[in-house]
Amino acid sequence: MISIGTIVMGASDVRRAAEFWSRALDYVPRDGEVEDDWVVLVLVPADGAGPGLSLGLSGTPVQEHPRVHLDLYASDAAEQAAEVTRLVSLGAERVDWDLYPDAPDFVVLADTEGNRFCVIDTGRG
Numbered sequence: 105m106i107s108i109g110t111i112v113m114g115a116s117d118v119r120r121a122a123e124f125w126s127r128a129l130d131y132v133p134r135d136g137e138v139e140d141d142w143v144v145l146v147l148v149p150a151d152g153a154g155p156g157l158s159l160g161l162s163g164t165p166v167q168e169h170p171r172v173h174l175d176l177y178a179s180d181a182a183e184q185a186a187e188v189t190r191l192v193s194l195g196a197e198r199v200d201w202d203l204y205p206d207a208p209d210f211v212v213l214a215d216t217e218g219n220r221f222c223v224i225d226t227g228r229g
Contacts, residue, residue, distance in 0.1 A: 108155045110146055111174065114162030115217045118145050121159045124216045127194050129176075131157060166218035169203070173220050175210070180227035184211065187223050 115121035131147035143161040178184035201212040
């Protein structure tokens with residue numbers, strides 16, 4: 105049986121992306137310190153549990169409606185709001201998402217590279 109090893113995201117500034125995602129997810133570089141000239145960097149959970157996040161140098165533009173993105177789970181609306189606030193304080197930005205349904209259980213954010221991701225309130229069932 106195969107499993108997800110890493111999720112790959114493009115970045116125009118690998119160091120900046122690594123700093124954001126390391127702080128956002130409590131991930132650490134798999135191979136030690138981040139070098140300024142790295143074109144690919146793999147971050148892994150500090151506690152060792154979960155998939156890695158690979159950040160690859162990319163010159164292509166960010167998709168407004170990406171086909172693949174990360175969903176980060178919060179246990180309820182209060183945790184979702186707290187995490188959105190924390191992630192924005194780390195450099196994420198709220199996205200004026202034109203595809204929100206009525207009463208969405210998710211908030212769309214963009215990381216420091218413009219990559220879209222969602223924070224989901226999983227407590228809604």
